[in-house]
Amino acid sequence: MRTYLMASLGLLALATSATAGPADVNAQAFYADAQQLMGKGMRAMFDKRTKPRMAQLKAAAELAKAENDRATAKGQPIYCVSDAERKKGLNANAVVEMLGAVPESERRRMTLAQAWRAALIREYPCR
Numbered sequence: 001m002r003t004y005l006m007a008s009l010g011l012l013a014l015a016t017s018a019t020a021g022p023a024d025v026n027a028q029a030f031y032a033d034a035q036q037l038m039g040k041g042m043r044a045m046f047d048k049r050t051k052p053r054m055a056q057l058k059a060a061a062e063l064a065k066a067e068n069d070r071a072t073a074k075g076q077p078i079y080c081v082s083d084a085e086r087k088k089g090l091n092a093n094a095v096v097e098m099l100g101a102v103p104e105s106e107r108r109r110m111t112l113a114q115a116w117r118a119a120l121i122r123e124y125p126c127r
Helices: 002-019 027-046 050-073 083-088 092-101 112-123
Strands: none
Touching: 027 050, 027 092, 027 112, 050 112, 092 112
């Protein structure tokens, strides 16, 4: 019975992690890693965390953009980025700074996708 229970819990954990998307990582864990990587400067490119974290942020950004595009089509955008700001883009420092503006108490209980959405709303409010 005990073996069956342990195997069931293991399969449940595996199924949960298999369905979790890259943007479902904890926002605070992502932010802490991002700060450490920023402190490394150019050496961060050789850190094994860099590529996965970049993919996670890309996935979170795609989710936020898709949600905003749907809301904009309905006439109620979630955040509003000007064309000039969109062309300029964001560098890594700006991304980390935007995520840092989300209070740590909130980041601890948010996914990266939720925190990135909150950061975009804070940085680019629709007026």
